[in-house]
Amino acid sequence: MAEFIKIENGIYAGVTGDKSKFHKAVPWCRRIFYFGTKPVTNPSRNCTNDECFRGGYLALYNMPSWNYTPFPGIDIDYNYAQDQVFPVLDNMYMLCYSKFDGFYFYGLYRWQDQTGGWKEASVIKNGDHTMSRDSDCSVCTCYTCDQESAYLAVYGEKTDHLKVFQIKKNTQWEGYIDINNLVCVDDALGYKPGCIIKICTKDDKLYGLIGAPAGCHCTFDPCKLLTVCLTSKTVKVEECQGENGIFPPFTNGPQAVVQMEGKWIVVGGKDENSTFVPDIWTLDLATFQWSRSGQSVPQDLDAASLTAVQLDGVLFLGDNSTAIYNYQIADL
Numbered sequence: 001m002a003e004f005i006k007i008e009n010g011i012y013a014g015v016t017g018d019k020s021k022f023h024k025a026v027p028w029c030r031r032i033f034y035f036g037t038k039p040v041t042n043p044s045r046n047c048t049n050d051e052c053f054r055g056g057y058l059a060l061y062n063m064p065s066w067n068y069t070p071f072p073g074i075d076i077d078y079n080y081a082q083d084q085v086f087p088v089l090d091n092m093y094m095l096c097y098s099k100f101d102g103f104y105f106y107g108l109y110r111w112q113d114q115t116g117g118w119k120e121a122s123v124i125k126n127g128d129h130t131m132s133r134d135s136d137c138s139v140c141t142c143y144t145c146d147q148e149s150a151y152l153a154v155y156g157e158k159t160d161h162l163k164v165f166q167i168k169k170n171t172q173w174e175g176y177i178d179i180n181n182l183v184c185v186d187d188a189l190g191y192k193p194g195c196i197i198k199i200c201t202k203d204d205k206l207y208g209l210i211g212a213p214a215g216c217h218c219t220f221d222p223c224k225l226l227t228v229c230l231t232s233k234t235v236k237v238e239e240c241q242g243e244n245g246i247f248p249p250f251t252n253g254p255q256a257v258v259q260m261e262g263k264w265i266v267v268g269g270k271d272e273n274s275t276f277v278p279d280i281w282t283l284d285l286a287t288f289q290w291s292r293s294g295q296s297v298p299q300d301l302d303a304a305s306l307t308a309v310q311l312d313g314v315l316f317l318g319d320n321s322t323a324i325y326n327y328q329i330a331d332l
Contacts, residue, residue, distance in 0.1 A: 002331045004298050004317070007063065008324040011307070014059035014066030022050040023059070025307035025318070028087040028147075032309055032316060034059040035085060040078050042100065047216035053083045053096050053109075058116065061324070069116035076106045084141040086150045088177070089169060094118055095141065095152065102133040103154050108167075108177060124170060127181025128163075135159045138196040138218070140208070141167075145261070151206055152179070153228075155188065155196045157213050162188035162196075162235065164206060164228055183233050189226065190237060196226065200259040202285055204231045207264070209257065220254060220269070222247040225288055240288045247290055248281040256308035258315065260329045262286055267308040267317065268297045276303040282332060293332040298325055 011023055011034045020036030027033070036056035041048045055073030059066060080098040087093070092111035098104040105125075109118035131137055135158035143150040149168035155161070164183035170176035188194075189210055195218040197209040208226035211219040225238045240247070248254070250269025255276070258265045264283040271277050278297035283290055297306065302319040309316050310329065318324035 002328060004295070004325040004327045006323045006325055008061070008318070010319055010321040010323055011059055011061075011305075012321045013324075014061055014068055015057065016068045017057060017070055019320070020050075020056055021320075022305060023307055023320075024052060024085050025309045025316075026085050026087065026092065027309045027311040027316075028092055029090075030311065031063070032061040032311065033085075033092065034061065034307070034318075038073075040081065042080055045100065045216065049082055051078075051081065051083045052085060052094055053081060053118070054078055058111075071117040074107075074109060074118060080104075081106055082139070084139070084152075086141050086143050086167075087147045088143065088150050088167060089147055093121065093150070093167070093177070095167075097139060099137040099139045099154075101136065103129070103131040103137045103139070105129055108179070122173075122176045123179055124173075124176055125179050127165075128184070129165070129179070129181065131156055131163065132159050132161065135161075135193075136213075140196055140199040142199045142201050142206070142259070144201055145259075151199065151201055153196055153199050153206065153208065155194070157193045157195050160187050160189055160192050160194060161185070162228070164230070166230075182230055183228055183235075185233070185235050188235050197253060198257045200257075200264055200285075202259075202262060205229055207285055209254070209264075210237070211253070214252070217253055219252060220248075220250050222250070222290065225283070238288050240283065240290060243289075243291050246292070248279065248292075249277050250279075255303065255306055256317075258308050258310040260310050260313065260315075265308075265310070265315065265329065265332065267315075268303060268306060278303075280332060295327065295332060298323065301325070 037050035096106035252270035255268035
């Protein structure tokens with residue numbers, strides 16, 4: 001069996017200034033963007049997340065060279081805000097929002113590739129973007145393999161109400177981004193309270209890893225998978241099959257998830273005791289069959305700062321200061 005190949009001494013190899021404890025990793029244009037984050041604590045929930053909008057840096061890995069760009073923060077109410085970073089065609093975007101007591105859209109920001117930093121994008125919102133204030137929300141994004149569009153799923157954890165939005169470039173107005181409400185359904189998971197942990201897309205469907213809220217995080221149910229048909233506007237919770245009846249042991253959630261064509265790759269996670277388990281599992285999106293890979297997360301990688309991305313069929317696993325490894329996904 002092939003082995004992981006070490007190609008760098010961790011993300012800090014590309015950082016020349018103050019170092020962030022956590023990074024958001026996004027593949028784009030045959031490069032890996034590692035965005036340094038800062039902690040954001042919600043005083044009403046006593047939950048801390050690590051976000052880009054407060055300012056930080058981009059450590060851009062060109063393999064083998066690096067470019068380091070610090071950037072300032074965005075002026076929003078950071079106590080309640082979070083962000084998600086994703087590409088759409090030739091631009092990188094950061095969606096800023098609050099998921100507490102409903103869903104609040106702060107703005108969409110475009111990365112300035114030449115000068116660095118975030119600039120607010122011009123957005124055209126189509127359809128209802130509000131959620132009931134009676135519930136906190138799960139908020140997830142993903143993007144198509146060709147990066148022509150991204151999808152945003154907003155799910156009311158206590159209401160079981162789901163909305164799915166498509167984010168894409170406006171075809172008439174240069175520089176404008178459309179955020180279109182595509183799907184709006186009640187009783188999405190069939191139970192309350194629930195949560196959606198991650199989403200991905202294939203053909204005309206979205207797929208969601210699901211679970212239930214547990215304080216500041218969500219538990220993970222590997223036996224079920226949410227499917228959303230974007231053409232018929234319908235949802236269904238599918239039953240997944242374990243490998244010989246065995247499922248991923250990540251009761252307290254996967255550490256990192258990446259998509260490769262027709263399968264999902266779950267890279268490590270925490271068990272019922274919140275202990276990191278370095279297993280790598282794949283989920284076939286056609287058969288809903290889980291399979292455990294013969295490979296595991298390299299032992300020398302720091303689980304807390306672990307990142308995972310897929311680029312051109314290669315899985316890249318990295319941490320802050322130990323290593324960045326790559327591995328051909330076809331060999332998993």
